[in-house]
Amino acid sequence: MSEGNTATLLAARAIYKKTEGYLYLTDYPFRIVWVHPETGEPLVQLFTQDCTNLFANKTGAKPPKLKIVANDVDYNFVFTGEEPQCFVNRDAFRDQVKILIRESMTQASTAGPSEVATPDQVASPNAMEEDPPEPSTLPPPPAVTIPTVDPAKEQAARMYRLRKRILMRDPELAALHSAVVIAGKMSENDFWASRQHLLDEAAVTDAQKKGKSSRLVDPKPGVSASGDIKISITPQLIQEIFDEWPVVKRVWVENVPNNMTKEEFWKRYFESQLYHNHRASVRSTATQHVIKADPIFDKYLEPVDNELQPRHIRNDAVNRLVDLAATEEDHTGNIRDVTMQAGKQKASLPLMRKFNEHSERLLNTALGTVQPVRRTKLEHMNEANDYDEIDIEDLHGGGDDPGIPLDMQNRQRYFEGRSGASGSAPTVDNKAAVVNLKGQILNWEHRLKTVQLDGQAGTAAFKAISSNISSRTRIKSSRLNVSPEFLKQMQTLESTTNEYLRQFWFFVYPTPEGVKRPAPEERAQKIGAMRDRLLVNQKRIEDLVNQAAANRWDKNGVSEAFKPTLTAVDKAVKFAAGKR
Structure with missing residues (x-):
C-alpha cells in the first residue's frame, strides 16, 4: 500500500462488521485503515491522534480481537488466518497502536513517549459483540493505494461529529432538531447557524488534550461478595502507578515474567512494605503487623524520609515572593521557632514531602508546555524586580496633571473676550445670600409635616407587582387539565415556534462575529420563510385552544400558556410587514 510518502507499517486480515477484509497501519500520517476485499475501498480510516x-481479549483466547475507541465510537476487529499468525498480527497491531496513542496523549509534555510494555489490556466479554463468520480463504493482504483524505470531506465529517455530540448531550435540543430539521421544515445549516457558540465550545473541548490528574495515586481496597479485600487493577491504574512510582516500574521490568507472573506481582506488591510506603495517608504502627516481608520488593525499599532535613533538597533558586524560608532571619533565639518547623509530628513528614514532590511533578508537566523564554522568566526572576511584582499602581497617589497645552491663535482676543463677559455678570452679595438661605432653612420640621405625596402611583405599582407574582405562582402551582398526548403537542409546537422566532430575528439583526453573513436576497427569503411558518404555527395554536375547549379541558390555561409565544409572534409578523 502506498500514498506518496506514506508506507505500510503493518498489514493483516481482519473481520469488521461480519465482513472479512484487510487491516493496515500506515505512517505519516499514522492511520488505521480497513479495506473492503471486493471494492478495495477504505471503509474505515482512523487517525491515531x-x-x-485500546482493548484486546486475553492472550490465547480465540479468536483474537481488538477494539479501538476513536471519537467516542468503538471499532471492533477480529483477526483471521492460520494460527499462530493471527495472534501475532493482533499483538503487533495492539503494541504499535498502543505506543502511538500514548505518544499523541503525551506530546504536550516534555517527557518523550514511553515504549515499555505494560500488562495486556483485557476487554470485557461484552466488548466484542460481533460474531465472526466462518474464516474464508482470502489471499494475503494485497498492496492497495489508499486515496488522500479530502480536507473538505474531513472538515464535514468533523462538523458532523461535533453536531452529533451536542445533540447527544442535550435531549431537548435533539428533540427540537428532530421536529424542525428531520421533519424537513428547516435546513441543517440554518439550524446550526444561530448556534455557532455551541459548535465552538464543542470544538474546543474536542481539541483539548486531557492533562494529568492532580490526584495522588492511591488505590482504594474494596470488599468482595465473599468478604475478602480486593483491589481492582485496570490498565489505566497500572500506568498511573508506573508514572507516579518509577521504582514499581523498575521492579516490574526486572522481575516479570522471569521471577513472577503478572497476577503474582500485583498480589505481592499490595501486601509489601513498598506499597504501604507509597500510600497517600499517614501510616499507623498498627498496619506494620499485617505487612508481609517480601524478598524481592524489600530490596527496592528506601529509608523513610521523616528527618527534619528532607532527603531531596531543591538546588535551584526560589522566588523570594513564594519562599517560605525568606523570613527565617526574623526569628530570634537559640532554637528554631515552632512556626518554622515542617511538621510537629514526625509521622506526617513523609506524607507532606510526598505531596510536595507530586505537586512539583505536576508543575513541571504544566511548565513543559510554556515557551522556554517564558519558563525561564518564571523560574529565575531577578530579585531586583521583586518590588515591581508587589507594586500596585492603584495605590499610588495621584500626581499633578499638567494637562495638554493648546496652541491657540489670537490668544489675546480670547482672554479679552472672557474678561469682558465676566465684567458684565451681576454681582452677588454673599452676606445677603447667607441670610436668605438661613431664613429658608428655619422651621423646616413644620413645613416637612405639611408635605403631602400622591400615593396613587405607588399603590398602582404595588398592585401590578403583586398581581404579576400571584399569576406566576398560580401558573407554576397549577396543572393543565389536558391529556398527555395533547400536552406533548403543546410542548412540540412551543419549541418549534421559538425556533422559528430565533431564526427570524437571527436573519433580521446583524450577523454575529465569526458567522458568514448571507446575501441580502437570501436573508430576505429566509425572513419571509420564517414569517410564513410563524403564521402557520399561530393558526395551529388557535386550533389547539379550540380543541381544548371542545374536549372540555382547561381552555383558559392553554391560552395563558401560549400567550407569551403569541405576543412574540405578533411582534415578529408586524415587524416583517413593516419591512415590506
Whole structure:
C-alpha cells in the first residue's frame, strides 16, 4: 500500500462488521485503515491522534480481537488466518497502536513517549459483540493505494461529529432538531447557524488534550461478595502507578515474567512494605503487623524520609515572593521557632514531602508546555524586580496633571473676550445670600409635616407587582387539565415556534462575529420563510385552544400558556410587514 510518502507499517486480515477484509497501519500520517476485499475501498480510516483507548481479549483466547475507541465510537476487529499468525498480527497491531496513542496523549509534555510494555489490556466479554463468520480463504493482504483524505470531506465529517455530540448531550435540543430539521421544515445549516457558540465550545473541548490528574495515586481496597479485600487493577491504574512510582516500574521490568507472573506481582506488591510506603495517608504502627516481608520488593525499599532535613533538597533558586524560608532571619533565639518547623509530628513528614514532590511533578508537566523564554522568566526572576511584582499602581497617589497645552491663535482676543463677559455678570452679595438661605432653612420640621405625596402611583405599582407574582405562582402551582398526548403537542409546537422566532430575528439583526453573513436576497427569503411558518404555527395554536375547549379541558390555561409565544409572534409578523 502506498500514498506518496506514506508506507505500510503493518498489514493483516481482519473481520469488521461480519465482513472479512484487510487491516493496515500506515505512517505519516499514522492511520488505521480497513479495506473492503471486493471494492478495495477504505471503509474505515482512523487517525491515531483521534484514538483514545485500546482493548484486546486475553492472550490465547480465540479468536483474537481488538477494539479501538476513536471519537467516542468503538471499532471492533477480529483477526483471521492460520494460527499462530493471527495472534501475532493482533499483538503487533495492539503494541504499535498502543505506543502511538500514548505518544499523541503525551506530546504536550516534555517527557518523550514511553515504549515499555505494560500488562495486556483485557476487554470485557461484552466488548466484542460481533460474531465472526466462518474464516474464508482470502489471499494475503494485497498492496492497495489508499486515496488522500479530502480536507473538505474531513472538515464535514468533523462538523458532523461535533453536531452529533451536542445533540447527544442535550435531549431537548435533539428533540427540537428532530421536529424542525428531520421533519424537513428547516435546513441543517440554518439550524446550526444561530448556534455557532455551541459548535465552538464543542470544538474546543474536542481539541483539548486531557492533562494529568492532580490526584495522588492511591488505590482504594474494596470488599468482595465473599468478604475478602480486593483491589481492582485496570490498565489505566497500572500506568498511573508506573508514572507516579518509577521504582514499581523498575521492579516490574526486572522481575516479570522471569521471577513472577503478572497476577503474582500485583498480589505481592499490595501486601509489601513498598506499597504501604507509597500510600497517600499517614501510616499507623498498627498496619506494620499485617505487612508481609517480601524478598524481592524489600530490596527496592528506601529509608523513610521523616528527618527534619528532607532527603531531596531543591538546588535551584526560589522566588523570594513564594519562599517560605525568606523570613527565617526574623526569628530570634537559640532554637528554631515552632512556626518554622515542617511538621510537629514526625509521622506526617513523609506524607507532606510526598505531596510536595507530586505537586512539583505536576508543575513541571504544566511548565513543559510554556515557551522556554517564558519558563525561564518564571523560574529565575531577578530579585531586583521583586518590588515591581508587589507594586500596585492603584495605590499610588495621584500626581499633578499638567494637562495638554493648546496652541491657540489670537490668544489675546480670547482672554479679552472672557474678561469682558465676566465684567458684565451681576454681582452677588454673599452676606445677603447667607441670610436668605438661613431664613429658608428655619422651621423646616413644620413645613416637612405639611408635605403631602400622591400615593396613587405607588399603590398602582404595588398592585401590578403583586398581581404579576400571584399569576406566576398560580401558573407554576397549577396543572393543565389536558391529556398527555395533547400536552406533548403543546410542548412540540412551543419549541418549534421559538425556533422559528430565533431564526427570524437571527436573519433580521446583524450577523454575529465569526458567522458568514448571507446575501441580502437570501436573508430576505429566509425572513419571509420564517414569517410564513410563524403564521402557520399561530393558526395551529388557535386550533389547539379550540380543541381544548371542545374536549372540555382547561381552555383558559392553554391560552395563558401560549400567550407569551403569541405576543412574540405578533411582534415578529408586524415587524416583517413593516419591512415590506
